[in-house]
Amino acid sequence: MDYHDILLNEKSLISIYDDPSDYSSLNIGFVDFVDEEYIRIKSISSFGRNDGFLTLKVSSIHRIDKGGIYEGTLLSLYDKYGSDFEHVFEQGLSAFNQSLELGKNKLCCLHDIEHDKYTSGFIVSYDIDNITINEVDRYGRPVGQATINAQDISRIELLSEQTQARQYLFDLNGPHATKR
Numbered sequence: 001m002d003y004h005d006i007l008l009n010e011k012s013l014i015s016i017y018d019d020p021s022d023y024s025s026l027n028i029g030f031v032d033f034v035d036e037e038y039i040r041i042k043s044i045s046s047f048g049r050n051d052g053f054l055t056l057k058v059s060s061i062h063r064i065d066k067g068g069i070y071e072g073t074l075l076s077l078y079d080k081y082g083s084d085f086e087h088v089f090e091q092g093l094s095a096f097n098q099s100l101e102l103g104k105n106k107l108c109c110l111h112d113i114e115h116d117k118y119t120s121g122f123i124v125s126y127d128i129d130n131i132t133i134n135e136v137d138r139y140g141r142p143v144g145q146a147t148i149n150a151q152d153i154s155r156i157e158l159l160s161e162q163t164q165a166r167q168y169l170f171d172l173n174g175p176h177a178t179k180r
Contacts, residue, residue, distance in 0.1 A: 003061045007034045013044065013071045013078070017063040018056050018154060019113050026065075027054050027155075028074060034058070038095035043160060048077020052159030055099040060113060060154040099156040100126045107136060107167035110148060111155035119146060120166055126150060140169025 016027045016039075029041035032053065039058055043051040065071065089098040099108070103123035110131065111118045121135040124145065131150050135143035157163055 003058055003064055006064065007031055007039050007058065010066070012066050013075045014041075015065040015068070015071060016041065016056065016061055017065075018060045020062050023063075027056065028071065029054065033089070033095045033098070035094045035096075040089075040095045040099065044074055044078050045161060046074070048074050048079075048081045049161075051161055052157065052163060053099070054158075054160070055095050055156040057154045096153075096156070097126075099158055100131065102158055103133075103156065106158055107163050107170060109155075109157040109160075109163055110153050111157065112148075112152045113154045115152065119148060120163065121146075136166060136170050138166065140166055140171070140173040142170075 010031045013028065013030060016029075017023055017025075018027065019025050027041060027043060029043040029051075031039060032042045033040040037058060038055050039061075040053055040055045043054045045051040089102060093101065100123050102108070105122070107120060107122060109118050109120040110133065119133055119135055120137075121133045121143070124132040124134055126132065127150070129150055131148045131153065133146055133148065135146050137143050
């Protein structure tokens with residue numbers, strides 16, 4: 001199914017499934033930006049709090065739910081605990097490139113669902129074919145540099161609880177941290 005046209009005008013809280021092998025893994029949020037290839041959502045955690053931004057390939061979407069019990073429950077929690085998202089993206093770029101640009105200054109996670117891989121770190125450079133990233137491990141330590149095929153990336157996670165925690169650890173343990 002082509003979800004592009006459905007997503008263009010969507011304003012309600014939606015659940016998006018992009019991993020056909022794991023329907024318990026879903027992404028929930030509000031549509032923030034849609035272009036020909038990608039959608040960016042303002043993610044909501046399972047407790048109704050802001051959970052950053054997620055950019056997904058539209059072609060990787062297998063199912064969208066809206067208006068269900070789960071979405072209604074999270075919307076109630078979001079109304080109580082959520083707050084406005086800060087708009088941090090450069091205008092005039094595609095959703096994918098906007099996310100990569102922000103990933104130069106904010107730790108991000110690049111997901112390749114098809115090959116069940118993800119890499120976290122800071123974007124060094126990118127072009128139509130490749131993304132170069134300074135990798136950071138789960139403890140916030142620099143790992144080295146990697147080059148990833150840009151076409152394999154199906155999801156980019158930014159400013160989520162996970163990436164913010166890893167960024168905090170990087171700031172403590174990264175290359176410029178002082179010994180404790």
